[in-house]
Amino acid sequence: MAETVVTIHGDLELVARTEHLFASGREEFVCAARDLDTWSRPEARQAARHGVRASGTRRVRKLFSPAVLADEHSRRHLNELVDEGVRVRIAATALPHETIVVDRRLAILAGLDEPGGRGREYTVMTAPNLVGGVYALFEAAWETATDLKALLSGDRPRLDAESRTILRALGSGATDETAARQLGISLRTYRRRVARLLDTLDAGSRFQAGLRAGELGLNG
Known part of the structure; x- marks a missing residue:
């Protein structure tokens, strides 16, 4: 063609x-x-x-x-x-x-x-x-x-307190370094927990994770 x-x-x-x-x-x-x-x-x-x-x-x-x-x-x-x-x-x-x-x-x-x-x-x-x-x-x-x-x-992913804290950190727009420091964890640990959160939300990016959380009412 x-x-x-x-x-x-x-x-x-x-x-x-x-x-x-x-x-x-x-x-x-x-x-x-x-x-x-x-x-x-x-x-x-x-x-x-x-x-x-x-x-x-x-x-x-x-x-x-x-x-x-x-x-x-x-x-x-x-x-x-x-x-x-x-x-x-x-x-x-x-x-x-x-x-x-x-x-x-x-x-x-x-x-x-x-x-x-x-x-x-x-x-x-x-x-x-x-x-x-x-x-x-x-x-x-x-x-x-x-x-x-x-x-x-009607199922929604279950987010524990730690995951919700990570989600709020992502939504704040803070850099990984700043978020890790505020949470009192290492940068490597923070990024590992972000990756775990993306998997939980079936999200391919941090931006999509925010959208998915909003859709499912998980931002609160």
């Missing part, structure tokens, strides 16, 4: 023209969708899911609008995805667009259903600046979303 931006009409054409992009050896696949029916045709939906599962992609993340939790069938399917190793989060509000990004090299944006039963219109992009922009928007939405298991179970 030499063009940097291509418009494709209908699910079946999209699968046919992009199937090779889901071949083995892919590193990352991310998807943002309003519901589980992004692919209107069952055969296209099955082919897309099979392609991702068979590709052996190492990192798969899927972000959904809250409406996806409306029925038991959808919740069961999402839990199955998690059991297969897919990271699933639910956005706080409805997602305005549906998109797929593969290896940060290709992005697919889903449009509306076209008249005449042609299916949805898709925009496939390979231009690095466009793909990078779409990926950045996905990351921003992902950072503020809630993990599926935590949302369904």
Whole structure:
């Protein structure tokens, strides 16, 4: 696919023209969708899911609008995805667009259903600046979303007094050296406890730890 931006009409054409992009050896696949029916045709939906599962992609993340939790069938399917190793989060509000990004090299944006039963219109992009922009928007939405298991179970990570103190230190904006000194511990110990807190909150960064703590009501 030499063009940097291509418009494709209908699910079946999209699968046919992009199937090779889901071949083995892919590193990352991310998807943002309003519901589980992004692919209107069952055969296209099955082919897309099979392609991702068979590709052996190492990192798969899927972000959904809250409406996806409306029925038991959808919740069961999402839990199955998690059991297969897919990271699933639910956005706080409805997602305005549906998109797929593969290896940060290709992005697919889903449009509306076209008249005449042609299916949805898709925009496939390979231009690095466009793909990078779409990926950045996905990351921003992902950072503020809630993990599926935590949302369904209502469970919140349990933070002891020490972890809450570390969390407050992170929120204060103090340097590691200053925070460690205020807490009366070594810099190495402080950083080890910060790393442990990030794991507890399933956060990839200190900034994300603050967001996650806020979402779960753990900042108090």
